[in-house]
Amino acid sequence: AAAAAPARARARRCAPRCQAKKKKKSQVSEGAAYDQETRKTILSFGRVSKTASNGTPIIKDVSLSMYLGAKIGVLGVNGAGKSTLLRIMAGEDDAYEGDYFVDNNIKIGYLPQEPELNDGDTVLSNIEPAVKEIKQMLEDFEKVGLQMGDPDADMDALMSRMDDLQSKIDACNGWEVDNQLERAMDALRCPPPDAKVENLSGGERRRVAICRLLLSNPDVLLLDEPTNHLDLDALEWLEGYLKEQKMPMVIVSHDREFLDQLCTKVVETERGVATTFGGNYTRYVEQKAQQVAEQRLAFDRQQKAIAEKRSLIQRLQGGAQAGRATQAQKELDRMLNEDRVEKPFEARKIPFFFPEKDYRGTELRSGVEVVTAQGVAHAYGSRTLFQDVDLRVERGDRVALVGPNGAGKSTLLNLLAGDIEPKEGEWRRSHKLRIGRYSQHFLDVLTMNETPVEYLMRLYPNVEGMSKVEAMRKMLGKFGLVSHNHTAPITKLSGGQKARVVFASIALSQPHILLFDEPTNHLDMQSIDALADALEEFSGGVVLVSHDARLISRVCDDAETGAQIWSVDFRDEQPGDDPECRYATVQHFKGEFEEFRERLLEEIRRENEED
Structure with a gap:
């Protein structure tokens, strides 16, 4: 020494x-x-392709270069190959064709959609x-x-x-x-x-995974849905931190605002093909709309020219001007092949829905009072989560539970669902109440070696009407799962596709009330809008835990339709409190969600300035 x-x-x-x-x-x-140095290529793809076991292209001929300082957002519908792209970049998937180059001594940091943590160990x-x-x-x-x-x-x-x-x-x-x-x-x-990690909420687990990743001091960041589970406080910090970094990063996210604040380039994956757009998300939307409009105009013009050319050929054939007909046919062949203008692809909007009637046509109605809580308290071991909770949900209500990670929102949903019993107080539920439950850890309810059709047939063997297989496939199609995935093992599906299987299962349960915990985490932007439409139209009750401001604003922001904002937040410290054992309170916020959000953002910014 x-x-x-x-x-x-x-x-x-x-x-x-x-x-x-x-x-x-x-x-x-x-x-x-x-x-x-910003034009120095540190990572690049050269015509990289990957095909699923059934022959369906996942990504096709992707060419992409990444420079120092680049912040690239990756967009696309569920199953378009976004996560596959990141796994190849991270070196976790080598079953692809094409060339992939990474500069020497570059350390890549990768955050998957569901980071692996050791549940038996501590946070540290x-x-x-x-x-x-x-x-x-x-x-x-x-x-x-x-x-x-x-x-x-x-x-x-x-x-x-x-x-x-x-x-x-x-x-x-x-x-x-x-x-x-x-x-x-x-x-x-x-x-x-x-x-202990096993006792953490989804948002707390996400913070631990992000902290571990950033401390590893990577040269390149690959982030797959980094905002999933994060509360507004953590989201503000992460966005500010990433803004300040000059390290290159690739971000897959359904959060429009997050991409707008960070991205210098957007890569869209569509039917296996990757297209690059300069600028942030808003600029991408503008460029995409212009591109589609120009392509549609060119397509329409060519279709008109093709029709005119075919008409000309028909008039000239078999006569003295057969030579002109032959020349016109060559020109037509060129338009139909090497000069062909493709019809612009527009992703079909899949309308989600949750049924209003059962298979016999009978309306699905519960009692007026669906769920009521009085004087409820709950704890895990010695840690009290909340006390003196009074809550009432009626048929048609729209309730958003909002608050920081770890305050007990998911536990409150578990109590509402009857999955756990409170330590104190009373829960009352309508007689024969059917609950549609979506957990933020929804993968736990799926059987990975089954196909979506097999999974639904096992859960709902007594579906009436059409044949069972046809009924299950129809329901999966209503939630946007394409037909070739109906008979593929669930383990082969993307996160968003697995989520659609769970939504289809919920619809088949014919629920009176929907309890949804972070339902947007694995959905693409179009599907989030479709989910919001379905929740708005559902006549039963909805209790929603989400950090997706857009979804809450759509579903739970009209008091006249029974919308309520319930704040689940840690109680202000009192003299003699143990700072490690703070518990939360549940309070009704008398106002609209945007007002609540702005107040919270202002409080967070003030605290950050003080720090």
Whole structure:
């Protein structure tokens, strides 16, 4: 230990020289010369294609280059290959055709839609692997210092080793690794370090995964639906952080506002083909509309010319002007082949629906009072989630439960559904109430080795009317799952396609009330709009937990139709409170959602300024 102290002292004295080296490197990538480096290709696709086992193209001939500083948003309907694109970039899928280039020494950080965490470990144990290499270098540095105390040691070799370690530690500011870890967890409002991951909410798990990813210090970020589960506080922080970063990133997201704030380029995947548009999401929408309008005009003109050419050929054939007819036929063949203008593709809007009547045509109506809670309290072990909750949901009500991650919104839905019983108080539900339940961890209810048709037939063996297989396929089609996926194993489907299977199952249950927990997480933008339409038209009750402001504004923002905003938030600290055991309260917000959101945003910004 005595030898290690002088070694550390020598390292500190060497630090200015090594920091100067680091600064010089930084100037190339981020300093004055940064603009000169932005056209350096660090990652590229050359005609990359991937085909599903049934022969359906997932992505086709994708060519894409990524430069320093690029922030690329990837758009497309569910199943269009967005997540596949990211998995190939991350090196997690090598079953593709074409060329994929990554610059040497580039470290890629990848956040999948459902990041894997070790449920049996603590929050800290899940995050620490991100800094494992740094901690190992610090440990090795200490060992070299101790070895220098041996009079027979090879000092030249040890000094060379120490100099190498110090340079690497300086380059990543490894001397401050513990402080960096603590600051990152605090910035993302991660749960306490000793909290068990198995007890965390979806949003808290997402924060832990993002914290681990960012601490790993990647050169490129690949983010698949990074805003899923995140509350407004975490979303604001993440958006601000990513805005400040010059590292390249590829973002798959259904959050229009998030893409608008971050993206410098948009890649649209459509029927397997990737098309690049400059600018953010709003600019993409403008360019796409112009492109479709121009293509439709060109298509219509060509169709008119084709009709005229066919008419001319018909008039000229078999007469003295047969030569002109032959020439006209050549021109027609060229228009139908190499000069062909394709009809612009417009994704068919699939209207979701939840039935108003059963198979016999009888209206699905519950009692006026669907669910009532009085004096409810609940806890997990010694941790109290909320107390003194009074809540009433009537037929036709639209209730949004809003609040920070970990406050207990999902638990409240579980209580409403009867999945768990409260520790105190009483829940009352209408007689024979049928509940349509969508969990944020909906994958747990699916049987991955079954096909969607097999899954639905097992759950609903007594469907009346048409043949069972036909009934199940019809329902899956109503939620936008294309026919070739009806008989594919569920495990092969994308996240959004799996979600459609769950929605079809809910519709078949003929529910009186819908309890939806983060239903937009895996849906594309068109499907989110279709879901909002369906929830607006549903005559039963709706209780919604979502961080999708657009969905809540559509469904739960009209008090005249029974819309209510219930805030599930941590109670203000009182003298003598244990800060680790704060519980939440549930309060009715008397106002519209946009008003609630603006107040919350202002409070978050004020707190961030104070920090």
